[in-house]
Amino acid sequence: MKRSVGQILGRAGIRIPLILWTIAVLYPIFWMFLGSFKSNAEIYRNPWGFPESFSLDNFVTAWTNYNIDTSVFNSLIVTVIGTALTLVLAIPTAYAIERIQFRGSQALFLLYISAMMIPMVLGWIPLFFLLAELNLLDNIYGLAIVYAVSQLPFTIFVLTSFISTIPKSLEESAAMDGMSPYMVLWKIITPLSMSGIITVTIMNAIQFWNEYFMALIFLNTSDNYTLALAIDFISSEAQYTNAWGTLFASLVIAIIPVIVLYAIFQRRIAKGLTEGAIKG
Known part of the structure; x- marks a missing residue:
């Protein structure tokens, strides 16, 4: 039981920082992708949300x-x-x-x-x-x-x-x-x-x-x-x-x-x- 708990904690100690780092890297790219479909007014009004309509x-x-x-x-x-x-x-x-x-x-x-x-x-x-x-x-x-x-x-x-x-x-x-x-x-x-x-x-x-x-x-x-x-x-x-x-x-x-x-x-x-x- 101790060994299994230790393995779980060890894996979590490795994976959690990697997951957080992945989110930190990918989110700006995702935000940029969403911003490319917004008008300038919408970017200022709702910078972090999804675009109201996907415009090209x-x-x-x-x-x-x-x-x-x-x-x-x-x-x-x-x-x-x-x-x-x-x-x-x-x-x-x-x-x-x-x-x-x-x-x-x-x-x-x-x-x-x-x-x-x-x-x-x-x-x-x-x-x-x-x-x-x-x-x-x-x-x-x-x-x-x-x-x-x-x-x-x-x-x-x-x-x-x-x-x-x-x-x-x-x-x-x-x-x-x-x-x-x-x-x-x-x-x-x-x-x-x-x-x-x-x-x-x-x-x-x-x-x-x-x-x-x-x-x-x-x-x-x-x-x-x-x-x-x-x-x-x-x-x-x-x-x-x-x-x-x-x-x-x-x-x-x-x-x-x-x-x-x-x-x-x-x-x-x-x-x-x-x-x-x-x-x-």
Whole structure:
């Protein structure tokens, strides 16, 4: 009896704080979601209650009057190109570091790992002048390149952990069958590392979609704004125009893709991180 009571108290001591934390995290999101369907007058009159009628006017206003449609398109381009470019650069690099023995390979790997420890803010000013010299300043494609390079160390670190566990005998057999190193990489190593590739792809995509500070520095014109910059503009406008419903609607538009993406791939992400930690 004492043991069962102790187990109940122990489980309650763990679960109750987790439940309270979950409520504290989810309720502001739920409140924002409800606010996106309210008029400004209703937000002030009944900020914590349900809307009297679920209206899409705030979404229409955000989509048309505040160019959220253009910003969503820009964020989508930056995210897709940045994520794809990261994989194109990281997969061969991780394979070369892990499999090809050359002088300085370990030092190169340590260099990538150490780059993860350097705050990105230290590179913003040099990157600003570099993009200006290359005529890529205020250019979403230049921003996508910066995003891809910024996530290379993390991506290489994760992928090398997966590649290290693939038996070399598979590569040797493929080479005996006449496969070139490039064919071995893309037809054997890449499919067997797919769990890690999916993990870093989702994590990088979420990072690029939500990124704000580099977009603020490297983009100037509103036509090139990403979604984070457009929401920041609406937030500043809301202080003077009381467009809080529009702000909430734009926030809902921004977080829905992230929630859907994570909900679909959450098991793969958890599995990939766990396997990467064990294999590393």
